Amino acid sequence: MHLLLTLALLAAPVPTTTASYAVYDRITHTLTGRDVHKPIRSASLVKILIAIEQLESRGDDPRIEPMLRVSDDNAASELWVENGWDQLVVRTAERLKLKDTRPPEKRGMWGYTAVSAYDVVKIYRYLLEDAKPKVRRTIMGHLQRAEKCASDGFDQSFGLPSATWRPAFKQGWSGFGDPTKPCVDRPRPRIQWELDTKSPALHTSGTCLFSIVVVLTLHPEGTTYEKAAKRVTQLTEEVTKHRC
Template identity: 45%
Template sequence: MQLARRLPALLLGLTALITTPGVAAASPASGSIDLPPGMTASWTVLDRTTGARSGSGEHQQYRSASVVKLFIALDYLESHGPGYSIPAGDLALLEPMLRSSDDKAASTLWVRDGWEQIVVRTAHRVGLSDTEPPARRGMWGHTAISAADIVRTYQYILTEATPKYRDFIMSNLRQSTKCGSDKFDQSFGIPGALPRPRAVKQGWSGFGDSPAGNEECTEPGRAETPDTPEVREAVAAVDRDSRREARADAADIDLTSRAMHTTGTVGANDEKIVVVLPLEPTTLSWSDSATRITDLTRAVSTAVSTD
């Protein structure tokens, strides 16, 4: 697939240049920055105050990893009326899923609420042009997304969703934990590059649990899904279905490279939406990838302010 290789001329005025080894700062003549060797990335940044927008490869499809949990939460909330009170059992799923990217919670809600139909409904409701369900319905992390569609999802949550549900999603994203429920350090990208206040939903795939360089996360995130029969049954159902043969009409997305996506908003009033979807070589360590992606996020976020 063709993935974006260069960031546009918006970055000419950057004062905080990427310093990671292998990242080449552009000369004034070229007005661009080369991505690190082996990295491919698409991104979109929207300043909601000024309307300025910048991006590269905005409609390129990627596997979602845990970014799809935004769809799972939004679909759950919007399937109920605005007066609905979330029961304690469902809060115990939604909160760790949004804050600590809990996979067991996601699998439970995914199975209970219709599997891939969650993606179908969300794409229709929000107006997403690049989003597709996973080829194997159990593989919710293989949902196809794009940077443009995730920016649109945040716009919908912030301006069109029921205020009660908007506040629920965004308040939980503002409480994003450093360590995920699986002990993966999710402080790369936006949390490492941009100041608070911020609301963050991360996604990663291909690094395994607690990879080398991730030693600060020896304990899971503060929010963790209770181990109940419902959760165990849903996780088993997802695992069984994930082993089935993929449909022939699956989206053409890279399922091999390591993904470490960073998405969210920055500012007291969510003034800026930032979505960066990178893919990294399987030979690169977690710590090197985290540094590269954090530097890239800092650069592209600054770029929109120079538009």
């Protein structure tokens, strides 16, 4: 019986990380990657769309800085509501010609916006190539000054900040509960729905040298933030090798 149980355990599939990524070379104008159109929930990457919509429709706002630099959820939630909830995603996806981006089924859950690695690259290309200088300078300036510690206590230094030199970056995470070792004394509380996520998500995105890099990942339930962050950094090192 023990032998049968052992064989059954060995035969059972081992949960693995699901990853899609895209790297766009701004010199050769070529895109390489894997599963670039795979829809994955955005977590905090949607904050870039929130910033674009705010700047282009309503003007600059002091809440954009903490939303982008320390990934502040409260600032994002307020700007999300003020800019039309889920319709913000509909409008920006149409304006930026995003192929795979969809608003969340429940309009209050902005972190459940669907994105793909391809579309996140297009968002950065829009900022760098098509957006008005004021929009580009504001958003990319904040991403260039993104801090190591997020407002909710999570360490943002995985992925691009660890694998490349001086990137402008925006990270995303969801489903890890509360940080085991917060990097701030009093982390700001996170929105409650993130605690119900079954598959932890961890994303890194941004620019380094002449490349735009996006790595989106989903991890087996129960994966620690530290373990997921290590996986994302390793993958980022692989896809950015000889590029950044």
